[in-house]
Amino acid sequence: MGLDYYKTLGVDRNASDDDLKKAYRKLAMRWHPDKNPDNKKDAEAKFKQISEAYDVLSDPQKRAIYDQHGEEGLKGQVPPPGAGPSEFFGGAAGTKFRFNPRSADEIFSEFFGGSSPFGGGSSGAKFADVFAAFGSGRSGEASASALRKAPAIERVLVCSLEDLYKGATKKMKISRDVIDASGKPTTIEEILTINIRPGWKKGTKITFPEKGNEHRNLIPSDLIFIIDERPHGVFKRDGNDLFVSQKISLVEALTGYTVQLTTLDGRNLTIPINSIISPTHEEVVQGEGMPITREAPKKGNLRIRFQIKFPTRLTPEQKAGIKQLLAPS
Structure with missing residues (x-):
């Protein structure tokens, strides 16, 4: 089963062009591989998914086909409304829409204006320059590199001595505020899984990056659980x-x-x-x-x-x- 492009960008099916741009800007800046050197492989895959979703939904023709026929309509045998013969492969028995996904880097560069909004240079300028200049150009938003991270939130997780001896799995339900695609705050609930390893000691910390509340121009805080040990009756x-x-x-x-x-x-x-x-x-x-x-x-x-x-x-x-x-x- 293919990507759900709307879900990938975190927008609803009635999202406007402006909604799509806001969602893509936020996610692309967060998941670009250059911004995730310690998790580059996963970030690259996520970045490509975000880019493909934006490429389709920001194009009225591609979006219309996707809305009506899903990904099969883009990559399979369903022709676009009013398409001419030059847009298909083969004859009437096997027509296909000519959908050629662009590279994620190309979409990113085009969206942020290539090198021109950031002081010249070749079109192949490093994306690090884009990150450094983001916000000083047309977007008017704060620089990604200048965003401040909210202080970490720490919570005590009390475990029995048996849990710390044998190991255990704890499920923690959290509620947090996030900013939706329209820029409005909303509250969501999540279940976090903590795998207690045998031998963990009091004071061990388990960090869930950026699971705190979201605020404008502020990177969400990390949520940190700190292991505590419940007194035992024998040992x-x-x-x-x-x-x-x-x-x-x-x-x-x-x-x-x-x-x-x-x-x-x-x-x-x-x-x-x-x-x-x-x-x-x-x-x-x-x-x-x-x-x-x-x-x-x-x-x-x-x-x-x-x-x-x-x-x-x-x-x-x-x-x-x-x-x-x-x-x-």
């Missing part, structure tokens, strides 16, 4: 390590203890400790901490600390028994 995170505390009796500390834990991804861990557990003892389980985002599948460590419950009182008999058991041999 505490420190960098790539996870800490957990276990309450044990004095008898267990002296005679042995088995730690039973359910991990953040639902696995059951059994960790036997046969040595004496002192109040400062820390049991380290390698590779059972948080995923390390840039070193997958590597993980940090699980660190187990112990709270030893001492008895509040002992009977004389218990004291004598303990002395006998612990007396140096």
Whole structure:
């Protein structure tokens, strides 16, 4: 299925010639490959689509055919109204409208007046000169290079420790003001998808470029989500390590203890400790901490600390028994 030219330019089907020019001016300046050096391939494809749409809709004959027969009418077997024989290939059985799309650069140069409005030079002048001069010529609009960008909008995105351990997908619904093809502000709603990667930390930023409100002569602000971490009932995170505390009796500390834990991804861990557990003892389980985002599948460590419950009182008999058991041999 071909392009929807009206949708590509962001105008309605009753758009005037002035509406088309405003829409093309805005989109062409935004998506020209020279203005998108870090995303040149995608920008070039978008720029070509914008140019093709404007080329068709700004030409009354092409637009009439497109409105009646769609892209097939332009590139297929449907003749234009009142067209003469010289405008077709073949005979009556297979006539075609002679539609030869022009290059995007040619359309851009023609629209902005080639080199002449910007101080002379050859027709092949670099488009960087056009960008620098845009607004000082006939359009009367502000220079694209001089447009100020609105301050970034930051929002906190609270995630559970399980989400940050396993990874998750969050859908965020936003409303923002945009300027339509007629120059009037309107409110639209969008769903943004945030893919939480395993191991992301508090403070990680996810940026959606230019998703803020649109204003005249102002580049929309970036929308930035900042990861925050919801406290967990069992585990505490420190960098790539996870800490957990276990309450044990004095008898267990002296005679042995088995730690039973359910991990953040639902696995059951059994960790036997046969040595004496002192109040400062820390049991380290390698590779059972948080995923390390840039070193997958590597993980940090699980660190187990112990709270030893001492008895509040002992009977004389218990004291004598303990002395006998612990007396140096």
